[in-house]
Amino acid sequence: LQNGAVPGEQGKQEKSVKRGNWGNQIEFVLTSVGYAVGLGNVWRFPYLCYRNGGGAFMFPYFIMLVFCGIPLFFMELSFGQFASQGCLGVWRVSPMFKGVGYGMMVVSTYIGIYYNVVICIAFYYFFVSMTRVLPWTYCSNPWNTPDCVGVLDGNLSSRAALNLTHLLNTTQKRTSPSEEYWRRYVLNLSDDIGNLGEVRLPLLGCLGVSWVVVFLCLIKGVKSSGKVVYFTATFPYVVLTILFVRGITLEGALTGIMYYLTPQWDKILNAKVWGDAASQIFYSLGCAWGGLITMASYNKFNNNCYRDSIIISITNCATSVYAGFVIFSILGFMANHLGVDVSKVADHGPGLAFVAYPEALTLLPISPLWSILFFFMLILLGLGTQFCLLETLVTAIVDEVGNEWIIRKKTFVTLGVAVAGFLLGVPLTTQAGIYWLLLMDNYAASFSLVVISCIMCVAIMYIYGHRNYFKDIEMMLGFPPPLFFQICWRFISPAIIFFILVFTVIQYRPISYNEYVYPTWAISIGFLMALSSVICIPIYAIYKVCRSEGDTLLERLKNATKASKDWGPALPEHRSGRYAPAFSPSTESHLEVQPLQPEKGQSEAAAASPVQGSNGSAHSQDSRL
Numbered sequence: 001l002q003n004g005a006v007p008g009e010q011g012k013q014e015k016s017v018k019r020g021n022w023g024n025q026i027e028f029v030l031t032s033v034g035y036a037v038g039l040g041n042v043w044r045f046p047y048l049c050y051r052n053g054g055g056a057f058m059f060p061y062f063i064m065l066v067f068c069g070i071p072l073f074f075m076e077l078s079f080g081q082f083a084s085q086g087c088l089g090v091w092r093v094s095p096m097f098k099g100v101g102y103g104m105m106v107v108s109t110y111i112g113i114y115y116n117v118v119i120c121i122a123f124y125y126f127f128v129s130m131t132r133v134l135p136w137t138y139c140s141n142p143w144n145t146p147d148c149v150g151v152l153d154g155n156l157s158s159r160a161a162l163n164l165t166h167l168l169n170t171t172q173k174r175t176s177p178s179e180e181y182w183r184r185y186v187l188n189l190s191d192d193i194g195n196l197g198e199v200r201l202p203l204l205g206c207l208g209v210s211w212v213v214v215f216l217c218l219i220k221g222v223k224s225s226g227k228v229v230y231f232t233a234t235f236p237y238v239v240l241t242i243l244f245v246r247g248i249t250l251e252g253a254l255t256g257i258m259y260y261l262t263p264q265w266d267k268i269l270n271a272k273v274w275g276d277a278a279s280q281i282f283y284s285l286g287c288a289w290g291g292l293i294t295m296a297s298y299n300k301f302n303n304n305c306y307r308d309s310i311i312i313s314i315t316n317c318a319t320s321v322y323a324g325f326v327i328f329s330i331l332g333f334m335a336n337h338l339g340v341d342v343s344k345v346a347d348h349g350p351g352l353a354f355v356a357y358p359e360a361l362t363l364l365p366i367s368p369l370w371s372i373l374f375f376f377m378l379i380l381l382g383l384g385t386q387f388c389l390l391e392t393l394v395t396a397i398v399d400e401v402g403n404e405w406i407i408r409k410k411t412f413v414t415l416g417v418a419v420a421g422f423l424l425g426v427p428l429t430t431q432a433g434i435y436w437l438l439l440m441d442n443y444a445a446s447f448s449l450v451v452i453s454c455i456m457c458v459a460i461m462y463i464y465g466h467r468n469y470f471k472d473i474e475m476m477l478g479f480p481p482p483l484f485f486q487i488c489w490r491f492i493s494p495a496i497i498f499f500i501l502v503f504t505v506i507q508y509r510p511i512s513y514n515e516y517v518y519p520t521w522a523i524s525i526g527f528l529m530a531l532s533s534v535i536c537i538p539i540y541a542i543y544k545v546c547r548s549e550g551d552t553l554l555e556r557l558k559n560a561t562k563a564s565k566d567w568g569p570a571l572p573e574h575r576s577g578r579y580a581p582a583f584s585p586s587t588e589s590h591l592e593v594q595p596l597q598p599e600k601g602q603s604e605a606a607a608a609s610p611v612q613g614s615n616g617s618a619h620s621q622d623s624r625l
Contacts, residue, residue, distance in 0.1 A: 018407055019084065019570075020221050022298050027226035029308055032077075032295055034233035034384025036285050036316040039118060039353070042381065045284070046324035047348030048276050050260050053267030058321070060268065060277035065317055068496040069281040071488035072453065073292065074309035074481070079460065080293035081305050082476050084570035086395035087290035090297075092567035096560035097459040099540030103452045104290030105396050106533035110444035111289065112389040112421055114437045116214065117428040119382035120206040121354065122375050124186065127206070129371035136181035137362045143184040150177045151337060151363060178359035186354070190431040193439070193522045197431030204429045207422060210379075214386050215418040218394070219411055222298045225387050232380045232387075237319075239377035240326050246370065247329030256332015259342040260324050275503035278496055283445075285316060288453040291388040294395045301574045306477060327357065334360040350434070353378060393417050435513060435522070442511045443526030447504045448533045454497045455537060461490050463561050475577060476569075 022028045049057045083090045087105060091098035128135055135141070139148035183189045190197045217228040247253055267273050286292060296305060328342070334356075335342045347356040361370045394414050398406050406413065428437050460469055466486065474480040481489075511518050511526065518526075541560070550556035568579035575581055 018404075020223060020298060021300060022222055023226050025299075025303060025308075027222075027229060028295060028299055028303075029311060030229040030233040031222075031226060031384075031388065032292070032308065032312045033315050034229050035291050035295065035388040036312055037233075037236070037319045038284075038286075038381055038385040039115075039378065040280075040284055041316070041320040042323045042327065042378070043349055043352045045280060045320035046260060046327045047346060047352065048280055049321075049324055050328070050342075050346060052270075052273045052276050053264040054259070055261045055263035056265050056268050057273060057277065060274045061281065061317070064274075064278045064281040064496065065313060067488060067492050068278060069285050069287075069317075070310055070313045071485050071493045072282075072287045072457075072497075073285055073313050074306060074485060075457070075460065075489060075493075076287060076292035077296040077305040077309050078473050078476070078481075080296035081299045081301070081303060082472050082569065083567065084297050084299075084301070085293075086297055086399045087293045087392060088396045089399040090293055092564040094459050094463050094561050095564055096541045096544045096557075097455065097463070097537070098544070099537035100452055100456055100459065101290070101396065102536035102540060103448070103533040104288060104293075105393060106536060107288070107445055107449060107452070108290050108389050108392045110440055110529060110533075112386065112393065113424045114428060114440045114444075115382060115386055115389065116210050116421060117203075117207060117425050117433065117437055118350070119210045119379055119386060120203055120425075120429070121186070121350075122378040122382060123206040123210055124202055125354065125358070126372060126375035126379060129368050129375060131368060134358070134362055134367050134371055135185075136176075136178040136358055137367070139177050139180075141177075141181075141185075144177065144180050145175065145184075147175045148177055148180050149174045151334070151359065153177075176355070176359050178362070179355045182354050187434050188431050189434065192516075193432050193435035193518060195432055196427065199426065199430050200433070203433070204426065207425055207429055210383075210386075211418050211422040211425075214383065214390055215415060217383070217387060218390055218414050221394070221410060221414075222295075222391065225391065228387070229384065232384050236377045236380045239373050239380075240319075240322060242373060243326045243370065243377075244322070244329070246364070247326055247333070250329065250333035250364075252333045252336025253329035254332065255336060256328040256330070256342050257325060259332065259346075260328035271503070272507065275500065275507060278500045279504070280320075281317075282450065282453070282497070282500060284320065285313060286385070286388075288449040288456065289389070289445075290392045290396070294392040295388060297395065301476060301569055301571065302478070304477060306481070327352065330357065330360045334363060337363055349438075390414065390417060390421070435516070435518070438513055439511060439518065439522060439526050440529065444529040444533075446530065447501060448530045450497055450501045450504065451534050452537070454494060454501065457489065457494045457497065461494075464563060466490055468563075471577075 022031075049061075079090055079093075080086075083092065085092070086101075088098060088101040091101050137150065137152055139150045139153055186200070186203070188197070188200060216224075217232075218225050248257075299305065328346075331345050332342055335345050338345070345356055345360075346352075357374065358371060361367050361374065364370050394410065394417055397413055397417075398410050427433065460466075466489070470480050470486060480486075510523055544560045545553075545556050548556040548559040550559050569575050572581065
């Protein structure tokens, strides 16, 4: 207050500077698009689409987007923006459910560990593509087996002599050079998940590179990552477009695209198709990871997050559909070249990104260029999601401790989390690493996310109260959420989430990787990982009820679920209506600066004349003190 600033304004500026904000609205939208659009859009959606009835799959997909995806996205954005807190701090709304925030942190930790390993493999392929001939083009390398048959091996006349029957006979035995390069050279795959073997040093080096990149981009929190996303969130679209134009000009591309889009309407009656559509929307948008709440918490209080949620959700789904054209045009070309059906070359997950697609690229002129572009795109798609996963954990820790010291040392917290993430990712770079990676992908972030999201919906709509929440949104945006969203939040979205949960349980099959079936002990570890995030919710709820005031259990429950006194907008000037403080913001400022000059502060406060309060009434400061 030395510089003559108005007390209320000083509080406002102090708070924003202390926690940080996005430089502008575009940074938030681009970061959220980068977060939602990830590897799954490229390597999971196109495969799901072709497997579940092609164009017919789009129908349940967009219905699930409208009734489940966009409403949940809007709920998480508005939740984080209203309180300006990370995934732990927002649970002042109903302290008993803070375990949901801890569950989100656990999920983000698991995903953050293995996601960066996938990025590091993409880095590895990106570096080895910088050569005249891609190393997975021919079968003449030391790691190849006699079963290896490359699409470019031998001269043209002998290849022309390979008729369809011969190819179909050898398809069962044929392994491609790209598959042998992936399994026998890059991973040097062991025979069992328990047999870790040695650490693959090239992958370890790339893991170090990817963690350093993530740390440097987040070194100043959202201030630095907000600038990086201008490139990382937009450039993948440039690469997708280049690959799309290259793909559709190839012979056989149309066959692949037709395979991807031809509707099989009979499949719409199949529950599995609807389940896959709901699950894909849910996981693709990143609901219940904690990242959406965290990113929105750095928004200005009155930002229109309703508009943002619609833009980001639709962009995410459009990207998935667009990526399908890019993938299937090249796969169609490769199937045409081999004289086999597209289904023989179609794959998903790491198999698509590191085996099928790279092999198709070897058929193109200047193949190293297309390979560099493709893996650079995968790196950027992965990094956009990884930034938010790391920021979620760091923000939760900093907001929870909340003192001045940790806010100043936020860079060191980021460094600590990055180093821990690197060390925990080391086992995934061993010879059995891919088994562990897929185990984490299948269990750590599957049904636990659905449970977390369902409990979050119930806690906000039914425990805190839908009327309270709608009033909060009206106070923040200037209008209540549209009726459609009110109905979705209260009834439709929780019902769809419950449907996804039931579907996940019914459809459950023990995990396998190609021909390798996981042993029981590994699957048990998978279930423990899944439970470790969900178990936070009941454990914290019991702890909170035990610590709450009250003589009977019912009283304790009421007190544990009641919104805490500091729930509401973070800045004093936004705390109007039922959040209006008991005394004026100027008094608060005087109270805050008192320790610096206690005598002066007290004498000023005692002599102060009545000041205008935030609700328009005059308050005498000495009576408040």
